Amino acid sequence: MSLLVPSVHELAKQPITEVPEQYLRPNQDSPIISNSDTLPQIPVIDLSKLLSEDVTELEKLDHACKEWGFFQVINHGVNPLLLENVKRGVEEFLNLPIEKKKQFWQTPEDSQGFGQMFVMSEDQKLEWADLFFILTLPSYARNPRLFPNFPQPLRDNLENYTLEVKNLCITIIDRMAIALNIEPKEVVELFEDISQAMRWNQYPPCPQPENVIGLNPHSDAGALTILLQVNEVDGLQIKKDGKWIPVKPLSNAFVVNIGDTMEILTNGIYRSIEHRATINSEKERISIAAFHRPQMNKSLGPTPSLVTPERPALFRRTTVAEYYKTFLSRELQGKSCLDVFRIQN
Numbered sequence: 015m016s017l018l019v020p021s022v023h024e025l026a027k028q029p030i031t032e033v034p035e036q037y038l039r040p041n042q043d044s045p046i047i048s049n050s051d052t053l054p055q056i057p058v059i060d061l062s063k064l065l066s067e068d069v070t071e072l073e074k075l076d077h078a079c080k081e082w083g084f085f086q087v088i089n090h091g092v093n094p095l096l097l098e099n100v101k102r103g104v105e106e107f108l109n110l111p112i113e114k115k116k117q118f119w120q121t122p123e124d125s126q127g128f129g130q131m132f133v134m135s136e137d138q139k140l141e142w143a144d145l146f147f148i149l150t151l152p153s154y155a156r157n158p159r160l161f162p163n164f165p166q167p168l169r170d171n172l173e174n175y176t177l178e179v180k181n182l183c184i185t186i187i188d189r190m191a192i193a194l195n196i197e198p199k200e201v202v203e204l205f206e207d208i209s210q211a212m213r214w215n216q217y218p219p220c221p222q223p224e225n226v227i228g229l230n231p232h233s234d235a236g237a238l239t240i241l242l243q244v245n246e247v248d249g250l251q252i253k254k255d256g257k258w259i260p261v262k263p264l265s266n267a268f269v270v271n272i273g274d275t276m277e278i279l280t281n282g283i284y285r286s287i288e289h290r291a292t293i294n295s296e297k298e299r300i301s302i303a304a305f306h307r308p309q310m311n312k313s314l315g316p317t318p319s320l321v322t323p324e325r326p327a328l329f330r331r332t333t334v335a336e337y338y339k340t341f342l343s344r345e346l347q348g349k350s351c352l353d354v355f356r357i358q359n
Contacts, residue, residue, distance in 0.1 A: 019130050023144045024112055026218035033222050036140050040225050043258055056082050056252065056261055056269075061182075062089040064189050075186075076193035079272055079280075083287030084252050086267040087186070092178045094266055100175045101244045103168030105300055108146065108216045118146070118160060125342075126157045142226035142293050144216045150176040150304070151210035176304070179268075180210055183238050183306045186270065194280060196319045201279060204308040205237070217249055217291060217299040228291035228299070232346035234273035235338060236307035241269040244300035253288040274352045275307055275337065281316035282328040288348050310335040329355045 025034070057078035063071040078085035120129035128146050149155050150172070164172065184205060191198040217228040228249060241250075243263040250261040250269065263269055277286045291299070308314070315331030332355055341351045 019140055021112060021115070021128070021144055022140075022142055023108075023216055023218050026220065031221055033142075033220060033225055037142050037226050039139055039227050042224070042227060044224075054254065054259060056084045056086060056259075058086045058088060058264065058267070059270075060089050061087050061091065061185070065185070072189065072193050075189055079190060079193070079284040082252075082254065083285045084261070084269065084271045084289070086264055086269050087182070088264060088267045090182055090268060092175075092182065092268075096171060096174055096178065097242065097266060099167065099171045100302065101242070101300075103165075103171055104214050104302055105244055107165070107168060108144070108214060108300060117163070120147075124157070124159075126160055141229055142217065142220050143228045143291065144218075146214040146216075147211065149209070149211050151180055152207055155209070176210060176212075179240050179304045180208060180306065182268070183210075183240060183304075184208065186238060190276075190280075190284065194283065194320065196317055200317050200319060204279070204312055205306075207309055209307050209309055211305045213303045213305070215291065215299075215301045215303065217247075217293055219296050219298055220293045221295065223293040223295045226293050228293050229289075230346040231288045231290040231348055233277075233286035233288055233349045233352065234271065234305060235275065235341040235351065236273040236305040237275040237279070238306050239271045239273055240304045240306070241271070242302045242304075243269070244302060245298070247294055247297045247299035249291045249294065249299045250301070251290055251292060253290075258290070273305070273307075274341075274349070275314060275334070277352065278314055278329045278337075278355065279317055281320040281325060283320060286349065286352065307338075308334050310338065326357075328357060330357055 057074060059075050059078060060071055064075060115128050118127050120127040126148050128144060130141060130145060148160055149157065161169070187201060187205060188198055191201045215229070220226050231253065248260055248262065251258045252261060261269060271289065272284050272286050274286045276284055310333070312334050313331060314334050314337055316327045316329055321327045337355065340354055344351060
């Protein structure tokens, strides 16, 4: 269970010129900084083409999953008005007065609510960010302390958004199965009654942005993460060929990334990628991440048809619950959790 920590949002409201020691990380890798027009960019997938069985678009998806682990999805069919309403509602919620936020704060027994995650010790370096974490699907798993108490119209908009994003996730997984030439039912059965959690990230500005981190470098534990950028502030970076590359989110697109669960299921063909969030000196950044995974009681291992004499199983079989228990019991640290389950040949 993560330790409770103070609000960075409140700290950033004060006229600080020096960052408190617990947040200082002076020796980070710098991102590639050059003319942004010449920077490599994550692939862009057109969902409408994918659904019309455009072979080229399916090949683009396959390439994105193998080589990048990240892509943006356009023409996804989610109503732009719903996206705007969700963005506005989440931003207002994250900027509630601290007294109101305390009703939604994490507790020692419950990591859902406002706070931080993966804080395992008192002397651990903290992230320059606040988050709000909540289980959204299946609806029977929701926390009665949180979801029903959201202000309207956020609650209704969120209800619609969770379903739209879940359906998008299942559609993408279905297309991945086609690209991998496996029986869709081999994978889709795992995602019946899919689990979805959301993390709303708030990265306040910092006077020394190069000396703090908004989100530690890590890969996600789940199958697919679908991210909506709330405002036009850069900060997400991915690790490609050993270098940090900034992601430029397209307006109204979703940024999708592969998690460890999908790397295990595809026997390492599709890869989860390390990513991190950096901080701006003047502007706050807000994003909405939706994480998707199979139910905790499901068995997790390489899909049988993707294990061949040429490509033996790369990961040992486990359960979704065991994987998450390991993931949540550690600090966020690259792909170190996935390595625990890797078969050492």
